[in-house]
Amino acid sequence: MPRCFKTVQCTVDQCKMSSTRRSMSHYDPAVAQVEKALQLAQSSNVPPELLQTLELACDLIQKRDDYTDSNTSYDSAACRNILEQTLKHDWDAVHRQGKTTWNLRPGMMTGRLEGQFLKSLVSIHKCKKILDIGMFTGYSALSMAEALPADGKLITLDQDIYLKELVEGQFFKQSPHGKKIEIRIGPAINTVKKLTADGEQFDIIFLDAHQGDYVEFLEYIFGQNLLVPGGTLLIDNAFVYGTGYTSNPRGGSANRFTDVLASNPNLHRVLVPLRDGILIVRRKSDVEGTVD
Numbered sequence: 389m390p391r392c393f394k395t396v397q398c399t400v401d402q403c404k405m406s407s408t409r410r411s412m413s414h415y416d417p418a419v420a421q422v423e424k425a426l427q428l429a430q431s432s433n434v435p436p437e438l439l440q441t442l443e444l445a446c447d448l449i450q451k452r453d454d455y456t457d458s459n460t461s462y463d464s465a466a467c468r469n470i471l472e473q474t475l476k477h478d479w480d481a482v483h484r485q486g487k488t489t490w491n492l493r494p495g496m497m498t499g500r501l502e503g504q505f506l507k508s509l510v511s512i513h514k515c516k517k518i519l520d521i522g523m524f525t526g527y528s529a530l531s532m533a534e535a536l537p538a539d540g541k542l543i544t545l546d547q548d549i550y551l552k553e554l555v556e557g558q559f560f561k562q563s564p565h566g567k568k569i570e571i572r573i574g575p576a577i578n579t580v581k582k583l584t585a586d587g588e589q590f591d592i593i594f595l596d597a598h599q600g601d602y603v604e605f606l607e608y609i610f611g612q613n614l615l616v617p618g619g620t621l622l623i624d625n626a627f628v629y630g631t632g633y634t635s636n637p638r639g640g641s642a643n644r645f646t647d648v649l650a651s652n653p654n655l656h657r658v659l660v661p662l663r664d665g666i667l668i669v670r671r672k673s674d675v676e677g678t679v680d
């Protein structure tokens with residue numbers, strides 16, 4: 389089952405909410421096992437050295453997260469507002485009222501660390517056009533738009549009109565960069581088809597929606613050149629909370645899109661182990677240097 393599919397409540401996604409506390413390690417199932425081992429050790433009669441080693445391991449994990457956070461720039465006031473308002477929102481009620489297709493969770497937000505990473509990439513790329521697939525409350529969209537030049541444009545996609553009204557009315561207006569963002573509502577694959585048919589092309593595409601659709605997106609992105617030559621595809625949650633590399637069936641959709649990417653000899657890939665993994669994909673011809 390792909391993550392967050394419609395009404396499925398993703399427990400791991402909920403824990404993404406604690407991203408303000410633990411920006412990295414709560415995505416790592418190995419860390420959860422170490423923490424579990426510590427709990428077991430605390431309630432058992434184990435050698436003191438083993439207990440101390442496990443306590444030290446957990447302390448190191450926390451300190452590494454804190455160090456990561458303290459060496460990452462703060463997000464803008466408008467992004468922080470999105471974060472705070474998203475945490476406060478009653479997503480269960482909204483979903484019960486039929487206003488959102490998915491039972492959305494605050495933990496689905498990219499958040500500060502990933503937002504700053506995306507913003508950095510956009511600034512390094514010096515790009516002008518971005519496609520953000522999977523808007524939610526617009527954190528990734530605004531983080532990236534903040535690095536665009538004044539004539540830059542970001543199109544962000546989601547499926548619920550409720551989100552468009554919320555994000556347009558309350559969040560993007562609070563930033564001078566909000567005017568660079570256009571929201572399109574509808575099944576993302578239909579919007580992607582329309583963008584391709586209209587001849588639109590993007591310098592960066594950030595994919596953060598329903599993973600079951602990713603193989604189809606790839607056909608438009610690379611097969612039909614939705615991504616400009618020299619462009620970059622970024623795929624969020626490439627680890628699928630660890631299920632991408634374990635036998636858990638939730639890893640299924642991840643394995644399909646990663647397999648499709650791996651079988652294409654023309655693509656260069658790097659999986660950055662930031663939070664739940666960001667896969668950076670470019671055409672090999674754009675990555676390889678030349679020699680005289």
Ligand SMILES: C[S@@+](CC[C@H](N)C(=O)[O-])C[C@H]1O[C@@H](n2cnc3c(N)ncnc32)[C@H](O)[C@@H]1O
Pocket residue numbers: 489490492496497498499521522523524525526527528529545546547548574575576577596597598601
């Ligand atoms: C993980 S959230 C995106 C988080 C966002 N990038 C951020 O930084 O806050 C995924 C979003 O994709 C949307 N989505 C899921 N399936 C979709 C589909 N088929 N078409 C359009 N949007 C979809 C969901 O409604 C949800 O808001």
